[in-house]
Amino acid sequence: MMADLKLTQKLWSGGLIVLFFAGWEAFCLISGMSDLILPRPSQVIETLIARFPVLWPHILQTLSTTMVGFALGVALGVFLGAMIGVSRVAYDTVYPLLIGFSSIPKVAVVPIFVLWFGSGTVPAVLTSLAICFFPIVVNIATGLATTEPELEDVLKALGASKMDILWNVGLPRTMPFFFASLKVAITYAFVGTVLAETVASNRGIGNVMMSASSNFDVPLVFAGLFILAALGVALYVAFSLIEARVTGWATRKNDLVAA
Amino acid sequence: MPRPALAVELSQASVTFGRGANSVPALAATTLRIPDGEFVALVGPSGCGKSTILRLVSGLVQPSAGVVIVGGREVAAKALRIGMAFQNPTMLPWLTIEKNVMLPLKIVQPFRAAYRQKKRSEFRDKAHALLAQVGLKGFASRYPWQLSGGMLQRANLCRALIHEPRMLLLDEPFGALDQFTREELWSILQDLWLSYRPTVLLVTHDLREAAFLASRICVMSARPGRIIDDAPVAFQRPRNIAMTFEPDFVALNQRLRELIVDARGAAQAEVSA
Ligand SMILES: Nc1ncnc2c1ncn2[C@@H]1O[C@H](COP(=O)(O)OP(=O)(O)OP(=O)(O)O)[C@@H](O)[C@H]1O
Ligand SMILES: [Mg+2]
Numbered sequence: 091m092m093a094d095l096k097l098t099q100k101l102w103s104g105g106l107i108v109l110f111f112a113g114w115e116a117f118c119l120i121s122g123m124s125d126l127i128l129p130r131p132s133q134v135i136e137t138l139i140a141r142f143p144v145l146w147p148h149i150l151q152t153l154s155t156t157m158v159g160f161a162l163g164v165a166l167g168v169f170l171g172a173m174i175g176v177s178r179v180a181y182d183t184v185y186p187l188l189i190g191f192s193s194i195p196k197v198a199v200v201p202i203f204v205l206w207f208g209s210g211t212v213p214a215v216l217t218s219l220a221i222c223f224f225p226i227v228v229n230i231a232t233g234l235a236t237t238e239p240e241l242e243d244v245l246k247a248l249g250a251s252k253m254d255i256l257w258n259v260g261l262p263r264t265m266p267f268f269f270a271s272l273k274v275a276i277t278y279a280f281v282g283t284v285l286a287e288t289v290a291s292n293r294g295i296g297n298v299m300m301s302a303s304s305n306f307d308v309p310l311v312f313a314g315l316f317i318l319a320a321l322g323v324a325l326y327v328a329f330s331l332i333e334a335r336v337t338g339w340a341t342r343k344n345d346l347v348a349a
Numbered sequence: 350m351p352r353p354a355l356a357v358e359l360s361q362a363s364v365t366f367g368r369g370a371n372s373v374p375a376l377a378a379t380t381l382r383i384p385d386g387e388f389v390a391l392v393g394p395s396g397c398g399k400s401t402i403l404r405l406v407s408g409l410v411q412p413s414a415g416v417v418i419v420g421g422r423e424v425a426a427k428a429l430r431i432g433m434a435f436q437n438p439t440m441l442p443w444l445t446i447e448k449n450v451m452l453p454l455k456i457v458q459p460f461r462a463a464y465r466q467k468k469r470s471e472f473r474d475k476a477h478a479l480l481a482q483v484g485l486k487g488f489a490s491r492y493p494w495q496l497s498g499g500m501l502q503r504a505n506l507c508r509a510l511i512h513e514p515r516m517l518l519l520d521e522p523f524g525a526l527d528q529f530t531r532e533e534l535w536s537i538l539q540d541l542w543l544s545y546r547p548t549v550l551l552v553t554h555d556l557r558e559a560a561f562l563a564s565r566i567c568v569m570s571a572r573p574g575r576i577i578d579d580a581p582v583a584f585q586r587p588r589n590i591a592m593t594f595e596p597d598f599v600a601l602n603q604r605l606r607e608l609i610v611d612a613r614g615a616a617q618a619e620v621s622a
Contacts, residue, residue, distance in 0.1 A: 238439050240435045240437055240439050241439040241441075243407070243409055243435070244433045245456065246407075246409055247407035247408065247432075247433045247518070248430075248432075248433075248457050249456065249457060250456045254456050258441075258452065259441065263441075
C-alpha cells in the first residue's frame with residue numbers, strides 16, 4: 091500500500107511538471123507572445139540542443155565551481171556547527187555574529203571578492219561558499235545541542251569523554267539534520283555561483299545568460315535557466331539518495347506507522 | 350586486588366543546586382554506607398533528592414559539602430565500573446538492539462581496547478547471552494522502534510550490565526511499565542543480581558518493588574532529603590511474587606508507606622506554617 095502511495099505521488103509530480111510546460115507552450119501559442127519576451131519551451135529545448143557544444147564547457151565550469159564552493163562550505167559549516175553545537179557558551183556567543191553575516195545579501199559581497207581576487211573562478215567559489223555554509227552550521231549545531239541528557243548521563247557515568255559522546259551519539263544523531271541542510275545548501279551554492287558569474291566572470295552559465303540577454307538571445311537565456319534547474323534537481327536527487335541510505339533510521343519509523 | 354568492603358560511602362554529603370537567591374537545597378547532609386554487593390532501595394517523597402544521590406555516586410554531580418567515596422576513592426577517579434539505567438530507555442535509534450547493548454563495551458576499559466577485534470565474536474555473544482537472559486532472544490538485530498516499551502526496558506537493563514559493572518544505579522527503571530511486565534522484570538533483575546552480585550542502588554516509588562528486590566531499604570524525608578529510616582529486608586532469596594502477598598511483606602509495605610506519608614505531611618505542615 092505504501093509503494094502504491096509513493097507511485098501515485100510520483101505520477102502526480104511528473105504530471106504536474108508536464109502540465110506546467112504544456113500550459114506554458116499553449117499560452118505562448120495562443121497569446122502570440124513574442125519569443126523575445128517569453129520563448130516557448132520547445133524553442134528553448136531546440137536552442138539547448140543546437141548550442142550544446144558551446145554550452146558544455148560552461149556547464150562544466152558552473153558545476154565544478156559550485157561543487158568546490160559547496161565542498162568548502164560544507165567543511166566550514168560542519169566545523170563551525172560542531173564548535174558551537176557542543177558548547178552552550180559558544181552557541182550563545184557566536185550565533186548573533188552568524189545571524190548578522192547571513193543577513194547580508196550575498197550580491198553585496200561579490201564586488202568585494204572581485205576587488206580582492208580579480209574576476210573569474212575564485213569569487214564565484216567564495217560566493218557559493220558564503221551563501222551555502224549557513225544552513226549547515228545551523229543544522230549541525232541544532233542536532234548536536236539536542237542530545238538526550240539521560241543518555242549523556244549513562245555514558246558519562248561510564249567515564250566517556252566528550253569526544254566519545256560526540257562520536258557515538260552527537261554525530262550520528264546529527265546526520266538527518268546534516269543531510270537536510272545539504273539539500274538546501276547545494277541549491278544555495280548554485281545560486282551563489284551563478285550570481286558571481288553574472289557579475290564578474292567570462293565563463294559559466296551565469297555569464298552565458300548575461301551576455302545572451304544583452305544580445306536579446308532570449309531562448310539562450312532560458313536555455314541557461316533550464317540547465318541550472320536540471321543541475322539543481324540532479325544534485326538534490328543525488329543527495330536525497332545518499333540521505334536515504336545513511337539516515338534511513340530517522341524516517342523508517344514513519345513508514346512503519348503509515349503502512 | 351581485594352575489593353574494598355564498602356562500595357559507597359557518603360559522609361555528610363549535601364547538594365545545593367544554583368547560587369544565591371535561586372539556590373535549591375536538593376539533598377541535606379546525608380551519611381550512607383553501602384557494603385560491596387548489597388542491594389539497596391531508596392524510597393521517599395517526590396523531589397526529595399533520590400536521583401541526586403544516584404548522580405552523586407556516579408560522579409555526575411559533585412557534593413556541595415561532605416565527602417563521597419565510591420570504590421574506596423573519591424568519585425572523580427572512577428574506581429568502579431558503573432552501569433546506569435533510567436526510566437526512559439534511551440536506545441539509539443540508528444543502532445540495532447545488539448549494538449545498543451554493546452555501547453558500553455565501546456567506551457569502558459578493558460573492553461574498549463579489544464572492541465574492534467571482538468565486536469563480532471566474543472562481545473556479540475555476550476550481548477546475545479544477556480538478551481536471552483531477559484527474554485529478548487531473537488530480537489538482537491531489530492531496531493529500537495520495532496520493540497515495545499517493556500522490551501526496550503529489558504534491553505536497557507542489558508546495556509547497564511554488559512560491561513560487568515561492580516555498581517548498578519537504577520532510577521525508577523520500571524516506572525513506565527505495566528504491573529505484569531514489572532513483576533517479571535523484578536524476577537529477572539533479582540536473578541541477574543544473584544548471578545553477578547553487583548552493588549545495586551535502586552530508586553523507586555513502588556514500595557512492593559523495593560521490598561521485593563532490596564536487601565536494605567532507605568527511606569528519605571521530603572526535600573531537602575535526608576535518610577530517616579534504614580532497615581534490612583530479611584526475606585529469603587530467591588523471592589517470588591507470591592511472597593509479596595504474605596503478612597510479613599504486607600506489614601513491611603505498610604510501615605514504609607506510613608513513613609513516607611509522615612515525611613510528606615511534615616513537609617506540608619512546614620510550608621503552611
Ligand atoms: N539541575 C538541577 N538544578 C536545580 N535544581 C535541581 C536540579 N536537579 C534537581 N533539582 C532539585 O533538587 C531536588 C531533588 O531532585 P531529585 O531529582 O533528586 O528528586 P527525586 O527524589 O529524584 O524526585 P522524583 O522522585 O520526583 O524523581 C528537586 O526539588 C529538584 O527541584
Ligand atoms: Mg528522580
